[in-house]
Amino acid sequence: MIKARQVLTSIALMAFGLRSAYADYTLNLGKGVTQQSGEIYDLHMWVLWVCVFIGIAVFGAMFYSIYHHRKSKGHEAAQFHGSTKVEIIWSIIPFVILVVMAVPATKLVLELDDVQDSEMTIKVTGWQWKWQYEYIDEEPSFFSNLDAASNEARQVGSGIDPRTIPNYLLEVDKPLVVPIDTKIRFLFTAGDVIHSWWVPDLGWKKDAIPGFINEAWTIIDKPGVYRGQCTELCGQDHAFMPVVLVALEKDEYDDWLDNYPENGAASYPEGTWESKAVCAGSECTKDELMTIGETVYSNNCASCHMPGGEGLEGTFPAMTVSPIVTGEIEKQIDLMLKGKEMMPAFNQSITDVEFAAVVTYTRNALGNSVGDMVQPSEIVALKSK
Amino acid sequence: MSAVVTEHDDHHDHGPEKGILRWLFTTNHKDIGTLYLVFALAMFFVGGTMAMIIRAELFQPGMQLVEPQFFNSMTTMHALVMVFGAVMPAFVGFANWMIPMMIGAPDMALPRMNNMSFWLLVAGVLILASTLFMEGGAPASGWTLYPPLVLQTGNALPFAVFSVHLLGISSIMGAINIIATIFNMRAPGMTLMKMPLFVWTWLITAFLLIAVMPVFAGAVTMLLTDGFFDTSFFDAAGGGDPVLYQHIFWFFGHPEVYIMILPTFGVASTIIPVFARKPLFGYSAMVVATVAIAFLSFIVWSHHMFTVGMPKAGELYFMYATMLIAIPTGVKIFNWTATMWKGAMTFETPMLFSIAFVVLFTLGGFTGLMMALSPLDYQYHDTYFIVAHFHYTLVPASIFMIQAGAYYWLPKWTGHMYDERLGRLHFWLSAISVNILFFPQHFLGLAGMPRRIPDYAVQFADWNMISSIGAFIYGGSQLLFLYIVIKTIKQGTGEKVSDEVWEDAKKHGLEWTLPSPVPYHTFTTPPKIIPTEHI
Numbered sequence: 001m002i003k004a005r006q007v008l009t010s011i012a013l014m015a016f017g018l019r020s021a022y023a024d025y026t027l028n029l030g031k032g033v034t035q036q037s038g039e040i041y042d043l044h045m046w047v048l049w050v051c052v053f054i055g056i057a058v059f060g061a062m063f064y065s066i067y068h069h070r071k072s073k074g075h076e077a078a079q080f081h082g083s084t085k086v087e088i089i090w091s092i093i094p095f096v097i098l099v100v101m102a103v104p105a106t107k108l109v110l111e112l113d114d115v116q117d118s119e120m121t122i123k124v125t126g127w128q129w130k131w132q133y134e135y136i137d138e139e140p141s142f143f144s145n146l147d148a149a150s151n152e153a154r155q156v157g158s159g160i161d162p163r164t165i166p167n168y169l170l171e172v173d174k175p176l177v178v179p180i181d182t183k184i185r186f187l188f189t190a191g192d193v194i195h196s197w198w199v200p201d202l203g204w205k206k207d208a209i210p211g212f213i214n215e216a217w218t219i220i221d222k223p224g225v226y227r228g229q230c231t232e233l234c235g236q237d238h239a240f241m242p243v244v245l246v247a248l249e250k251d252e253y254d255d256w257l258d259n260y261p262e263n264g265a266a267s268y269p270e271g272t273w274e275s276k277a278v279c280a281g282s283e284c285t286k287d288e289l290m291t292i293g294e295t296v297y298s299n300n301c302a303s304c305h306m307p308g309g310e311g312l313e314g315t316f317p318a319m320t321v322s323p324i325v326t327g328e329i330e331k332q333i334d335l336m337l338k339g340k341e342m343m344p345a346f347n348q349s350i351t352d353v354e355f356a357a358v359v360t361y362t363r364n365a366l367g368n369s370v371g372d373m374v375q376p377s378e379i380v381a382l383k384s385k
Numbered sequence: 386m387s388a389v390v391t392e393h394d395d396h397h398d399h400g401p402e403k404g405i406l407r408w409l410f411t412t413n414h415k416d417i418g419t420l421y422l423v424f425a426l427a428m429f430f431v432g433g434t435m436a437m438i439i440r441a442e443l444f445q446p447g448m449q450l451v452e453p454q455f456f457n458s459m460t461t462m463h464a465l466v467m468v469f470g471a472v473m474p475a476f477v478g479f480a481n482w483m484i485p486m487m488i489g490a491p492d493m494a495l496p497r498m499n500n501m502s503f504w505l506l507v508a509g510v511l512i513l514a515s516t517l518f519m520e521g522g523a524p525a526s527g528w529t530l531y532p533p534l535v536l537q538t539g540n541a542l543p544f545a546v547f548s549v550h551l552l553g554i555s556s557i558m559g560a561i562n563i564i565a566t567i568f569n570m571r572a573p574g575m576t577l578m579k580m581p582l583f584v585w586t587w588l589i590t591a592f593l594l595i596a597v598m599p600v601f602a603g604a605v606t607m608l609l610t611d612g613f614f615d616t617s618f619f620d621a622a623g624g625g626d627p628v629l630y631q632h633i634f635w636f637f638g639h640p641e642v643y644i645m646i647l648p649t650f651g652v653a654s655t656i657i658p659v660f661a662r663k664p665l666f667g668y669s670a671m672v673v674a675t676v677a678i679a680f681l682s683f684i685v686w687s688h689h690m691f692t693v694g695m696p697k698a699g700e701l702y703f704m705y706a707t708m709l710i711a712i713p714t715g716v717k718i719f720n721w722t723a724t725m726w727k728g729a730m731t732f733e734t735p736m737l738f739s740i741a742f743v744v745l746f747t748l749g750g751f752t753g754l755m756m757a758l759s760p761l762d763y764q765y766h767d768t769y770f771i772v773a774h775f776h777y778t779l780v781p782a783s784i785f786m787i788q789a790g791a792y793y794w795l796p797k798w799t800g801h802m803y804d805e806r807l808g809r810l811h812f813w814l815s816a817i818s819v820n821i822l823f824f825p826q827h828f829l830g831l832a833g834m835p836r837r838i839p840d841y842a843v844q845f846a847d848w849n850m851i852s853s854i855g856a857f858i859y860g861g862s863q864l865l866f867l868y869i870v871i872k873t874i875k876q877g878t879g880e881k882v883s884d885e886v887w888e889d890a891k892k893h894g895l896e897w898t899l900p901s902p903v904p905y906h907t908f909t910t911p912p913k914i915i916p917t918e919h920i
Contacts, residue, residue: 025847026832029764044761051751059744062722066740070730071662077729081664090719091712098708101758106701108760113697154448154840162446163843169446170842188694193534194627196692196767200833204763207693209628210533211621214694231767231835233527235534236454239838303453314520315454315539342521342537 030200033221033247036112037203043104050097112204115217118185122176126188126195126208126230128344129237129303133176136187140177140260143349145299146240147171152298154240155307170227173299175244179253180220188214192344196232199245205231220247235342237303284353286360286373293361296354300346301362309366316342320367329372333359333382347383352376400905409504412496413905414481415798420503421478422791426867428470428510429784433860435463440822440856446843456839457525462517464528468645469552470510472779475787476648477559480587482798484563486896486903487581489572489912494565502558509551516541516548527837529638530605532619532630536612543613546605553598560591560598567591572895574914578672581894582665585672586651589679593640593647596683601637604630628693635686642775643682645783647675649746650717652786653739656793657721659893660736661728667720674713674720681710691762700759707757711750718747733887734808738789741816742782749777752827767837770830776823780859781816788815788866795870796886800902801877807869814862821855 031041069075121136127143134141146154150169153160162168178184188197188208198205205228206216220226228243248256298307301319305311309319319325324332336359339345346355356376363370401407401416411417438459442450451459481499485492493499516523521539524530535542567588571580580588607618607630617623619630650671658665665671687695687703695703721743730736752774756762765771788811796802825848830836834845841849882901890897895914899907 025828026844027828029831030833040760040764043758044755044764047755047758047761051754055747055751058718058722058747062725062740062743065722065725065727066730069661069726069728070732072731075727075729077662078727079663080666080727082667082670084670086723087667087670087716087720091716094712094715098711101754102705102708105704105758105760109697109700109704112760112763113700156448156450156452158447160447162840163846168843169840193537194531198767198835200764204760205692205766209621209693211627212694228833229835229838233457233531233534233837235537236452236457236525238457239453239835239840312452312454315522341539 032201032203033224033226034202034218035221036108036218037201039104039108039111040203043108046104047101050101054097112216115185115215118183118217120179120182121185121187122178123187123189124176124197124208126190126192126197126234126241127349128192128235129230129241130349131172131176131195131197131230131241131243132191132349138257140257142174144172144174144176144244146242147173148295148298151240151302155302167227169240170229170242170244172242172244175225175246177246177248177253177256178220179250180223180247181250183217183219185215185217188212188216191348192339193234194232195230195234195241197228197243198231199226199228199243201226201228202245207232223247223249223252240303283375283377284356286364289357289360289373290364292354292357293359294365296350296358297361297366300350301358304342309362309368319362322368325362325366326368326370329359329363329370329374330382332363333374333379337383352379352383355379410500412492412500414485414493414496414499415903415905417493417499417503418478418480418482419798421474421481421506424503424507424510425471425475425478425787426870428466428474429863430867431514432463432466432471433863435459435466436856437860439463440853442839443841443849444853445850446841446846448840451839453839454522454525457527457837458517458523460837461524461527462513465513465524466510467779468528468641469513472645472783472787473556474506476587476590476645476783477556479583479648479652479787479790479794480559480563483794483896484566484584484587485570486899486907487584487894488567488570488575489895489908489914490566490570491906491909493562494570495562498558499562502555502562505551505555505558509548509555512544512551513548516544519544529631529634530608531634532608532611532627535608543609546609549605550602553602556594556598560594563587563591564595572908572911572914578669579914581651582654582668582671582675583648583651586647586654586675589675590644590647593644593679593682597637597640597644600633601641604633604637607633628690631690631693632686635689636683638689639686640679640682642778643678646778647679649742649783649786650675652790652793653721653742655894656735656739656789657724657743659793659887659890660733660739661725661730662889663724663728665720666723666726667716670716671720674716677713678710681706681713685710688757688759688762691759692766704757704759708754711754711757714750718743718750731888733792733805734803734812735789735793737809737812737816738785738792741812742785742789745777745781745785745816745819749774749782752777765830767835768830769826769834769836772836773823773826773830776826780823781819785815791870793887794896795873796877796882797896797899797901797903799874799877800882801873801875802880802882802886803869803873804878807865807872811862811865811869814865815859818855818858818862822852822859823855825849825852825855 029041029044031038123134123136125132131144133144149165150171152158153162153165188206189212190208190210195208196205197208202218204216206214224247226245230238230241304316305319311318324335337345337347353376356374356379360373363372408420442456519540521541524538524541524545526535567584610616611618611620617625619625619627654665654671685703685707688707756765792803792808829845829848834841884901885891885897886901895912
């Protein structure tokens with residue numbers, strides 16, 4: 001019924017140009033929250049109006065002609081077929097308009113390129129399919145995944161209405177936290193394939209490319225939560241690695257920094273399983289690993305190997321009674337550390353606790369019951385081999 | 386000697402072979418033109434079905450129909466099939482049919498190669514299509530095939546690469562044939578500056594093809610060796626450079642988009658004067674503008690990559706060079722408008738499509754100008770704004786003019802008139818639905834929706850639903866086109882069309898001096914070119 005109503009609403013909208021009370025028919029670019037995003041918006045609007053003006057002139061002439069110079073009205077065809085003077089005029093006028101457009105655009109290019117006098121630096125690494133944030137010269141360093149609620153709802157045939165999920169696909173487990181009124185330099189790179197980091201409110205996106213370091217900067221004017229997405233196709237879960245940026249007042253940010261990692265995510269007081277620091281630095285129990293493993297599996301593995309471990313025939317192997325998952329544990333760990341074809345390497349993108357947990361989980365759930373387990377310390381040992 | 390000549394003359398008017406062999410072994414430009422057009426139409430529906438799957442999944446938020454990986458295969462294959470299977474072959478079909486008839490030649494210069502380039506095209510597209518059934522699925526990294534992502538493709542990668550090689554060879558052979566025909570087979574008196582604009586645009590397109598198809602073939606070959614022979618052209622860990630691929634690809638890719646648009650311009654420049662009953666305004670300016678656009682297409686490629694992190698000098702250069710394209714493109718649009726000005730217009734289906742093309746292509750041009758400004762592109766890049774932009778320059782431009790050309794020339798080819806009432810219905814359905822389909826995508830992009838995603842945040846739901854509804858109407862309307870074409874080939878409206886078909890068409894081109902339907906062989910002796918101004 002909801003679907004039917006949606007369709008009808010859409011049709012009604014098209015027919016009558018009405019704005020429904022609850023719908024979000026955004027038409028235009030936002031102004032954003034930095035000086036640059038405002039300047040980009042202004043240039044965008046200016047160029048848009050120039051285009052509208054040219055359009056009205058050209059289409060106006062065309063439709064005047066279509067209306068008046070038609071055979072059915074008895075109009076006789078003139079036989080003129082060219083004029084060098086006219087051709088020169090309508091080449092020069094657009095050229096002048098282009099030059100006028102190029103001036104502010106050039107100014108903006110130079111401005112956006114200038115990363116000098118940055119007060120802090122954050123390194124952003126794109127992974128399939130999450131973002132890693134490292135605060136250079138500061139402690140925070142963490143991964144930012146799609147939040148669990150969106151992740152559950154976005155599975156094919158989940159039956160969960162995305163409208164019931166707050167910030168569906170635009171929410172993460174741990175957001176990037178930054179101060180306002182501070183010139184922040186971002187460094188972008190990637191660990192596997194090319195990604196692109198975009199928060200529309202900052203006014204730009206930048207590609208994160210393996211083997212390259214790209215730069216960009218921003219000064220955010222007002223506190224708030226700003227959301228964006230990966231904008232370079234990076235594989236099957238390209239749509240599911242959002243960017244969430246929390247901009248805090250400077251003193252609040254300092255407070256957050258002082259208390260890191262205990263309150264790992266300022267705007268997420270309930271914390272996540274990872275920030276609860278389960279069995280950190282000591283032996284884990286199997287139950288602990290299984291609990292953590294379930295979340296790690298659903299965040300990292302389920303999109304290909306499916307939530308129930310059944311895989312996707314011909315493309316993604318099943319976890320259930322897989323020869324690798326039920327075979328020698330070292331071989332499974334080795335494959336996960338190195339990756340294989342479409343499967344990314346997990347040697348850096350999850351913590352050792354998470355790694356041990358997901359190995360233990362896959363071997364003892366999803367229809368498997370091998371019975372063994374692995375400790376984070378053993379993962380550390382195998383990594384250094 | 387004379388006996389030989391007589392005997393030859395006896396066989397002069399032989400028709401085509403009977404049965405399937407006619408189509409397999411034909412060297413006749415009209416048969417090969419038909420093959421290209423039929424193949425293009427079939428692929429238009431294959432690629433269109435993929436687009437319908439995409440729009441069905443995007444109908445509402447949440448994942449309802451397909452897995453994300455398959456969705457990515459659909460966006461990739463939709464683009465490859467439409468570009469290499471539908472749009473390019475359709476224009477080659479027009480070139481085969483019309484160039485000899487427009488320049489007074491008996492056939493293409495290299496008829497056997499002509500046959501081979503068609504069948505290589507079929508082989509190439511079939512290999513590409515076969516990847517849909519392979520382990521790991523069809524390529525899913527976008528039609529641009531960017532590494533490193535494309536190297537995660539399963540078994541399909543080498544097949545996709547080989548398919549590109551075959552398509553490239555086919556296109557290059559077709560282009561060589563067109564150039565050889567135009568340079569060597571023009572009837573006496575048909576000087577270059579008397580050639581119809583359609584011939585001119587194809588001549589330039591053919592040079593673009595020869596210049597860039599080998600570049601694309603080289604790029605994908607490097608992907609192949611990176612994937613299977615341990616080279617590191619595009620792998621930073623081995624000293625390579627993933628961005629290098631993007632430079633090579635777009636050095637091919639930007640001229641490639643003009644390969645699809647220049648013949649579109651040619652068809653529009655052919656049709657508009659006939660229905661305005663006026664000569665084309667600014668013929669020489671049109672030729673110069675076409676050459677200028679082709680030249681600029683080689684020096685603007687990095688505007689597809691403003692976000693990869695370029696030195697600012699490079700960024701400024703590519704921004705300025707790209708903006709310059711607006712000038713010759715503007716000249717074309719002004720000239721078409723001036724051609725209509727003070728004409729005596731009638732609005733048969735081909736003219737309706739042509740007018741819609743001029744208007745809607747101009748909209749695509751405006752968004753192109755906006756994206757040329759690199760600071761603005763930081764926002765627009767890889768969002769639905771660009772999806773809207775290039776679909777405006779491809780669907781209501783290339784596809785519309787392919788269909789306009791079909792309506793315009795089918796009566797000449799078949800001797801049957803299409804059903805004008807149905808043609809106009811097809812036009813209005815297409816022209817309205819194409820805007821419902823693509824116009825809201827501008828809003829989606831500006832509001833922040835990235836391209837190539839199978840699922841989206843709920844604030845994008847409404848415009849996506851409207852866009853999908855437009856897509857279904859547009860897709861459905863094309864079945865009407867199929868029906869009209871089949872009906873026209875069979876018997877049309879029943880009335881016999883004149884040689885001219887369109888009022889005073891003889892003034893506009895040699896093809897209208899031939900009988901309708903055109904005989905299997907035409908201009909076996911070169912026609913007399915009336916020494917007027919250009920035609």
